Amino acid sequence: MSSLAVKNTRDTGNIKPVVLIVDDEYSVLRALARLISPQEFTAVWVPDEQQGLAALQDQAGRIRIIIIDLKSSGMGGGGFLQHARHLAPHAAVLITGPLGPFLYQGGNFYEFSGPNLKQDINGILLSIAQKMDNGLISRKKTGRKTERKDRFGAIIGRSESINAIYRLIDHLQGSSSTVLIQGESGTGKELIAQTIHQTSPRQHRSFVAINCGAIPANLMESELFGHERGAFTSAVTQRIGKFEIAAGGTLFLDEIGELDRDLQVKLLRVLQEKEFQRVGGNNTYKTDVRIIAATSQDLSQAVQNGHFRDDLFYRLNVIPVHAPPLRERRADIPLLLDHFFNNTAGEMGRCLPVLSEEALNALKNYRYPGNVRELANIVERLLTMCPEGKISVKDLPQEVREQAAVAPQTANVLNDLPDGGTCLSEVEKELILKTLELTSGNKAAAARMIGITRRRLYLRLSQYGLATA
Ligand SMILES: Nc1ncnc2c1ncn2[C@@H]1O[C@H](COP(=O)(O)OP(=O)(O)O)[C@@H](O)[C@H]1O
Numbered sequence: 369m370s371s372l373a374v375k376n377t378r379d380t381g382n383i384k385p386v387v388l389i390v391d392d393e394y395s396v397l398r399a400l401a402r403l404i405s406p407q408e409f410t411a412v413w414v415p416d417e418q419q420g421l422a423a424l425q426d427q428a429g430r431i432r433i434i435i436i437d438l439k440s441s442g443m444g445g446g447g448f449l450q451h452a453r454h455l456a457p458h459a460a461v462l463i464t465g466p467l468g469p470f471l472y473q474g475g476n477f478y479e480f481s482g483p484n485l486k487q488d489i490n491g492i493l494l495s496i497a498q499k500m501d502n503g504l505i506s507r508k509k510t511g512r513k514t515e516r517k518d519r520f521g522a523i524i525g526r527s528e529s530i531n532a533i534y535r536l537i538d539h540l541q542g543s544s545s546t547v548l549i550q551g552e553s554g555t556g557k558e559l560i561a562q563t564i565h566q567t568s569p570r571q572h573r574s575f576v577a578i579n580c581g582a583i584p585a586n587l588m589e590s591e592l593f594g595h596e597r598g599a600f601t602s603a604v605t606q607r608i609g610k611f612e613i614a615a616g617g618t619l620f621l622d623e624i625g626e627l628d629r630d631l632q633v634k635l636l637r638v639l640q641e642k643e644f645q646r647v648g649g650n651n652t653y654k655t656d657v658r659i660i661a662a663t664s665q666d667l668s669q670a671v672q673n674g675h676f677r678d679d680l681f682y683r684l685n686v687i688p689v690h691a692p693p694l695r696e697r698r699a700d701i702p703l704l705l706d707h708f709f710n711n712t713a714g715e716m717g718r719c720l721p722v723l724s725e726e727a728l729n730a731l732k733n734y735r736y737p738g739n740v741r742e743l744a745n746i747v748e749r750l751l752t753m754c755p756e757g758k759i760s761v762k763d764l765p766q767e768v769r770e771q772a773a774v775a776p777q778t779a780n781v782l783n784d785l786p787d788g789g790t791c792l793s794e795v796e797k798e799l800i801l802k803t804l805e806l807t808s809g810n811k812a813a814a815a816r817m818i819g820i821t822r823r824r825l826y827l828r829l830s831q832y833g834l835a836t837a
């Protein structure tokens with residue numbers, strides 16, 4: 369076979385997903401193959417569709433993504449796609465060319481928008497792999513259940529949504545792609561960013577965090593890029609900025625949505641050109657910094673109403689991560705309570721307190737608008753306030769007690785009731801999803817909890833298009 373493994377020919381110990389590139393134009397996609405990170409993928413380039421299919425026959429199981437320019441001659445795009453679907457049903461095909469780019473998987477086409485292929489091919493491949501893992505691009509069921517984990521590094525949780533984040537962090541190892549983490553305050557965005565850094569090749573260099581909302585706009589430029597002596601009235605000495613401090617490491621730009629418009633332009637330019645100048649200086653410095661940004665605002669909304677530049681948004685949103693609110697992953701609450709009671713009691717040199725059953729239930733059912741941060745604070749407060757080592761409902765914070773008093777089993781669904789109301793089937797759907805989350809996907813247990821037969825649960829799941837949930 370005349371396919372050419374572009375990189376990685378010596379590195380055979382670790383089985384990496386193969387990216388197959390099919391193109392007869394030697395210069396274009398073959399150049400792309402050279403940009404693919406050998407730490408994450410093995411890139412294989414073939415000059416025509418026949419050889420592409422031969423490669424699929426040889427190693428269909430390992431080929432995860434196929435990139436093809438369908439204007440290329442041969443058997444015509446449709447023919448190739450049909451054969452490819454048969455030979456490698458799990459692979460996603462990224463189609464470039466005059467109509468593209470779009471994705472083809474399992475017989476369906478998906479629109480695909482993102483940065484230019486050559487600009488960030490590794491980010492694009494990772495985001496496709498991520499979407500496949502999250503089921504956003506449907507994958508044929510293999511019948512094999514993926515194991516759920518209880519923790520990843522310092523991140524605790526066993527819900528499906530937190531496990532999707534573990535898998536993403538796993539995929540990102542070896543990469544320096546830009547990441548944008550969106551989620552409410554206290555959902556663990558900074559913890560996720562630190563974990564991504566610690567599992568990256570940059571782990572031995574600094575992780576530097578800066579909160580764009582906490583620093584006045586006029587000082588922010590100097591915070592980021594530093595200044596020369598005399599650059600402005602209070603600049604009595606030269607000072608280096610976060611970009612220099614984080615050299616070789618990761619810069620965490622928290623609350624990026626708060627960044628001033630002028631600085632959005634400057635930041636975009638630095639990210640594109642990979643160089644910057646200190647305020648009041650003429651020298652240009654090269655940067656080698658991995659950017660992870662986070663926001664608790666809805667950034668695409670901010671783009672729509674003109675508060676955030678769309679070009680900067682796209683430049684940052686290469687690998688999107690959504691940190692879900694704790695109330696949407698209730699399966700994590702008991703684990704987190706356990707973790708923080710143990711840890712905090714240990715740190716305080718205290719024995720573990722005994723919780724009454726009602727107190728524990730109230731803590732498990734509470735809505736945690738402040739997410740994990742609030743949960744950790746409540747635990748710390750309880751340990752401080754209850755020196756006799758027993759905790760009952762009366763010791764709980766007022767908001768937890770109040771919510772426990774309102775029927776806890778329906779509070780979650782109805783607290784989110786939109787202004788325009790909702791229909792019963794929506795409530796049922798949400799109830800089923802949340803219950804499955806509680807039972808870690810065990811359908812029999814979920815049906816029992818809801819009080820319906822298993823048959824009815826399966827029926828509803830297929831009616832609501834959740835058959836694989
Ligand atoms: N899944 C988790 N497991 C363990 N601790 C967590 C988790 N999520 C958040 N925390 C802890 O909760 C607090 C708030 O998290 P943080 O990452 O600062 O949230 P955010 O940046 O989204 O506001 C931190 O002390 C963090 O360590």
Ligand SMILES: [Mg+2]
Nearest residue numbers: 554557558622
């Ligand atoms: Mg934070």
